Amino acid sequence: MTAFAFRAKGLWLLLAAALLGGCSTLGYYAQLVAGQADLLNRARPLSAVLVDPALKPATREALLDLAGARRFASRHLGLPDDGSYRDYADLGRPYAVWNVIATDPFSLTPRQWCFPITGCVPYRGYFHEAQARELAEKLAAEGQDVYVAGARAYSTLGWFDDPLLNTMLYRDRALRAEILFHELAHRRLYVADDGAFNEAFASFVAQEGTRRWLRHSGADPALQAAYRKRLEWRREFTALLRRARARLAAVYARDLPEAAMREAKRAEFRRLREEYAAWRKRAGTTAWDAWMAQDLNNAHLALVGTYRDLVPGFARLLARCGDDLPRFYRAVERLTGMVAEKRRAGLNNGECIQ
Numbered sequence: 001m002t003a004f005a006f007r008a009k010g011l012w013l014l015l016a017a018a019l020l021g022g023c024s025t026l027g028y029y030a031q032l033v034a035g036q037a038d039l040l041n042r043a044r045p046l047s048a049v050l051v052d053p054a055l056k057p058a059t060r061e062a063l064l065d066l067a068g069a070r071r072f073a074s075r076h077l078g079l080p081d082d083g084s085y086r087d088y089a090d091l092g093r094p095y096a097v098w099n100v101i102a103t104d105p106f107s108l109t110p111r112q113w114c115f116p117i118t119g120c121v122p123y124r125g126y127f128h129e130a131q132a133r134e135l136a137e138k139l140a141a142e143g144q145d146v147y148v149a150g151a152r153a154y155s156t157l158g159w160f161d162d163p164l165l166n167t168m169l170y171r172d173r174a175l176r177a178e179i180l181f182h183e184l185a186h187r188r189l190y191v192a193d194d195g196a197f198n199e200a201f202a203s204f205v206a207q208e209g210t211r212r213w214l215r216h217s218g219a220d221p222a223l224q225a226a227y228r229k230r231l232e233w234r235r236e237f238t239a240l241l242r243r244a245r246a247r248l249a250a251v252y253a254r255d256l257p258e259a260a261m262r263e264a265k266r267a268e269f270r271r272l273r274e275e276y277a278a279w280r281k282r283a284g285t286t287a288w289d290a291w292m293a294q295d296l297n298n299a300h301l302a303l304v305g306t307y308r309d310l311v312p313g314f315a316r317l318l319a320r321c322g323d324d325l326p327r328f329y330r331a332v333e334r335l336t337g338m339v340a341e342k343r344r345a346g347l348n349n350g351e352c353i354q
Contacts, residue, residue, distance in 0.1 A: 028124075035097070035127025036160070043087035043163040062169045062176060063088060069177045069213055076216065077209045078325050079184040083161035090166040095150030098132035099123040102144045103298040106252040106261055108245050110302040111144070112195075118157065119192030122306050125154065147299035153179055155186035162187075174227040177213050182206035188329070191336045197343060200310030201332065207231060207311075208318065208325075233285050238308045240279055244272040245301050269296055313347040321352035328352070 046067060050060060066085070074081035101123050102111040110122035126132040129148070136146040152167040162183065170176045185205035191197055214224045251264045276292050294300065314332075321327040331352045335343045 031127060031131060032125075036156070038127070039089055039091065039096075039163070039165075040160065042089040042091065044089070046086055046088050046164070049088045058171075059166075059169060063164065065173060066164055066168070066176055066180055068217065069180055072213050072216060073181055073184050073209065076212065077181065077184075077205070078188070078329055079181065079205075079209070080158075080187045082158070082187070084184070084187060085162060085164050085180065087161070087163035088165075089163045092166075094167060095129075096153050096165055096167050097125045097127055097151050098129045099125045099149050099151055100132050100135050100139070101147045101149060101299040101303045102136075102139045103302050105143055105145055105298070106265070108249055108252070108298050108302050108305070110195075110299065110306065117159070118190075120195075122195045122302070123149075125151070145297035145299045147297065147303060149303060153183050155183045157190050158187050173219065173223065174210050174214060174230070178206045178210045181209035181213075185209075189332060189336065191343075194340055194343070196306050196310055197340070197347075199307045201314060203307050204311045204314035204318075208315075230287070233283055233287060236279065236283065237276075237288055238304065238311075240272070240275055241301055241304050242309070244268060244275070245305060247271070248298070248301070272296070310344070310347065313344070317347060317350070317352065 046063060049055060050063060070085050073079040103109060104111075112120040112122055113124045114120040124132075124135065126135070129150070132148050136148050139146045153162075153165055156162055164180075168176065168179050170179070182202045182205070185202035186198065188205070189198075189201060210227065211224075214227060248265065248268050251261065251268060254261075254264075256264065273292065276288070280286065280289070291300075317331055318325075318328045321331055331350065335346045335350070338346060
């Protein structure tokens with residue numbers, strides 16, 4: 001089957017899902033079909049892009065570096081060696097999609113949206129920011145906590161040959177590799193209806209892969225040290241948010257009048273900002289200032305939890321597997337057949353056998 005036929009088939013399947021979903025979902029699926037088609041139509045073979053005289057030198061350098069990281073991912077990280085990330089598409093915007101995350105006002109559990117292919121996920125994505133914000137405003141009017149988060153990339157889980165995007169071209173070499181490895185990890189393994197497991201797996205594989213890539217490619221020791229420091233800060237910042245979530249969960253579990261509950265909620269978010277200011281001073285980084293400057297609510301914390309809560313479990317599993325990625329992948333694949341509760345127990349305590 002040609003690449004064009006495969007892509008066309010995938011788009012028709014998506015459209016068929018929209019029709020089966022009825023009129024209420026037809027508009028949403030239609031924007032997914034149109035957005036994905038536009039992205040694929042913009043994609044050009046990387047080999048052709050790199051010899052284009054109009055290409056900016058910085059973009060050429062970043063794409064060449066990502067091409068090397070792509071080869072490394074297949075040869076040394078056990079990530080799919082398929083047709084993905086062999087093309088490049090400039091979308092002319094800062095993000096590939098915008099995701100809407102929502103929670104009840106006194107809950108940290110993200111709302112789930114369910115789809116025919118991916119199962120249920122803790123966000124709803126749009127190719128146009130205005131459409132995402134329209135939904136967010138509607139949900140906010142209903143009393144929910146909402147957050148619209150721009151995403152620089154996403155995975156079609158093997159349904160399409162995902163291209164490299166302009167939105168993935170961080171100046172920082174480590175972050176460029178990390179986002180590539182993250183999306184490739186989704187193509188390697190995906191469990192329907194368990195967004196936290198999927199995103200933490202991809203986040204951990206991306207971090208581990210980036211460390212190995214920087215070492216393998218002979219990156220400047222200063223760059224490698226800076227990336228290790230960034231991961232340390234990320235762990236500390238995530239722990240800060242996790243403690244805030246634990247306190248908020250305790251507040252929400254109390255039998256309080258609504259007004260008192262809202263005041264206790266505001267107090268916990270004020271405390272979070274104070275703790276962040278103290279940590280920021282100790283750590284000596286401003287990396288999360290912009291994020292903390294937002295009007296934070298439950299949805300912001302829920303999104304971080306989705307991507308980060310299970311990462312330490314994957315790190316421990318790799319250690320139990322002797323830092324052997326093939327053994328690690330086999331161990332993770334065994335977990336995918338379990339129900340969510342047992343999957344998490346196995347992640348934290350399961351054995352890594354040959």
